[in-house]
Amino acid sequence: MEWYRLTGSILSLMGALFLFLGALGVWRMPDVYNRMQTGTKSTTLGSILTLFGLGVYHPQWMGQMLILMLFIAVTNPISSHALARAAHHIGIPLTKKSVVDDLVEEEEPRLESMAEMEER
């Protein structure tokens, strides 16, 4: 038993746990925004850990794994940001338990200016 195999497999086990927790949050959380948070943040960390663990397990594959991790780290925030903005735009309400909504202050003036543009 080589040490790096054990290290890599334990790393990817931790990553898989984070993936599972992210999916559990998607199932259990009360509203869209909370689901989005667990479903993207936690799975980003989980997939990066899993891929890094697999790269440690199989050192010849580390290059591809690093590229894959880079892709995930770049693309995942973009998609979650676009989705959150869209959900806020179409007016999906926040759950009763949440306390702040900072995007409202930013969105309101922009919405008004858009309405003006459409009138013109």
Place this chain on the structure above:
Amino acid sequence: MKLVMVLGAALMLIGFWGLITRRNMIKMILSLAIAETGLQLIMIAVGYINGGTAPILDSAVDKLSAVQQVVDPVPQALVLTAIVIGVAVNALMLTFIIRLYQKKHSLNISDYKDMKW
């Protein structure tokens, strides 16, 4: 792999069922795409050999005994082209639907009776 064949057959049945019973034309194209996926799954499953590996002869496959190790590459080549053609034909059908909609402003297939005999 029998399971995948059953899955492909079930997908074909679901797709054709949707194609017959749905009235919305975009839904019908969606059902047709699902039936297509089922057919492609069946074709790939036909070429599978138990314990086989991908037909790409790099260092992981011994070149001399490759015949005993790899799966059948011919169905894969067929399905490869079928997928690309499928998406182009779907786009063409959706274009027809857009044109029909611009004429009659309806997506319901029952409103188009011009060709009924």
Place this chain on the structure above:
Amino acid sequence: MVRKTIALALMSGLAFILAFILGDWSPMERLSGVAYDYVTRGAADLGAMNLVTAIVVTYRGLDTLGEVTVLFLAASGVAVLLRRKRDEAAATVKIKRAASEIVTTGASLLSPFIVMFGAYIFLNGHLSPGGGFQGGAVIASAVLLLFLAHPDYKLRHNVLNIIESFSGFTYVLVGLLGLFLAGGFLDNRFLPLGTYGTILSAGAIPLIYTLIGLKVGTELAGILENMKGRA
């Protein structure tokens, strides 16, 4: 519901046929027939590691030519059907919501990488999975990302048309070269086979796959642009 009953009858008929076919089917034990030939001789004959590529490009190259023709017909059908008249185009100008800064920055950052990745895929078609169709789809996805980030992004049509016609013409020309200089139509052996397993090997396969990739990419991008409509 007469219609549902008829549909149910049809479905049960189809299910019966499928069950009849699948009932006594069992997986193959070993390769046989034409697949056996391709696997045993393909690598040595054509110098391609990826046997699927060898079949798509060379052994069944005529099918691929037909496939590219179907794709071309579908793309031009979409273009003809969705062509707009002048007054119609002026009437339907709409204000679309601009994408946020993160999406536009991400699009301009990522789309060159995606195009480069598509080129990598179709240049390595004979060594690893992938090839012209996948690479073309990836390139069309880069165009799609630009469309999503900039709603009124315009492609240059004449460049697109030139690339498409040039690659289609050269594809047939390479096929004819194979017919005259080597064994048959679309034979790849009129170029040297090179060292097995390097990027410049397998004769004309990288060239043919590059042409197919360009053609598929421009056609899918054209379909996308026509369906999006010129704002």
Place this chain on the structure above:
Amino acid sequence: MADLIIHIAAAIALLGVALAAARMVKGPSVADRTVALDTLTVISISLMAMIALFAERVIYLDVALVYGILSFLGVIAVARYLEGGL
């Protein structure tokens, strides 16, 4: 031992796939379903890498690479449609 741990990791990731797919089918609004699809794509990239490890073929990773760089397109498309910008 190490092999067994990787198999357990794959099983745990599969449980996650089942949960997110359940949200995908149930989800009351379109945004919920899109979030679930986003989660599923990220999990399935890891799953593809694990399948490559089980099969001991490095070339399977190319599929994961393609999916990794293209998977966010569908989610962005739906998001842009929802906010009226497609």
Place this chain on the structure above:
Amino acid sequence: MENILITLLSLIILVAALAAIYLRNMISAILASGLVSLFASILYLLMAAPDVAMTEAAIGAGLSTVIFLLAFKKTRDEEVENG
């Protein structure tokens, strides 16, 4: 392991296909068909067909979803315009 994987993926594909046909909301149906194509891609990978899996991933991930969305939007826009 592989058998469990194939069984679970097949179940999810079946449910997603039924959802794609029976959901009232068209966007949800399009998303469900995207899910079918994603898991079909993993099944292709399990059946040792990486070329096909790559094609399905490249086309199912972005292109086909977007083509359906564009067609749906085009048949919706004008409805609003024309009352």
